[in-house]
Amino acid sequence: MKKTAAILIMFAALTATCCHLFDEEVVNIRVYGHVKDKLTNDPLEGCSIYINNGYIDEDDEYAASTDAAGYYEFNRDVWKHYSTEIRAVYPHIDYKLQVKDINNKKNNEVNFFLEKH
Numbered sequence: 623m624k625k626t627a628a629i630l631i632m633f634a635a636l637t638a639t640c641c642h643l644f645d646e647e648v649v650n651i652r653v654y655g656h657v658k659d660k661l662t663n664d665p666l667e668g669c670s671i672y673i674n675n676g677y678i679d680e681d682d683e684y685a686a687s688t689d690a691a692g693y694y695e696f697n698r699d700v701w702k703h704y705s706t707e708i709r710a711v712y713p714h715i716d717y718k719l720q721v722k723d724i725n726n727k728k729n730n731e732v733n734f735f736l737e738k739h
Contacts, residue, residue, distance in 0.1 A: 657736060
């Protein structure tokens with residue numbers, strides 16, 4: 623009897639969790655900003671910007687690249703209730719990776735100031 627009750631409770635909890643996952647809201651966000659050298663304040667052209675948001679497909683993590691002014695911009699659908707992380711990676715010179723979390727607002731200005739190792 624106790625095993626049956628425990629199994630029913632676990633089943634109810636699992637069902638509630640699965641229903642919550644299927645009801646998860648997706649929102650479209652705009653992320654934009656500049657990537658600059660922390661020491662010189664010079665723009666960093668060609669810096670790759672990546673996004674991570676819960677269960678987003680890993681193939682979809684690359685979001686944008688900075689232009690000559692160090693500016694980037696992209697729109698992306700994300701899970702509303704999951705944390706969204708933006709990463710700036712500058713491949714040409716040995717800069718440290720920088721990561722910032724955002725709140726999934728409609729418009730998000732995210733500026734990076736990268737420093738060398």
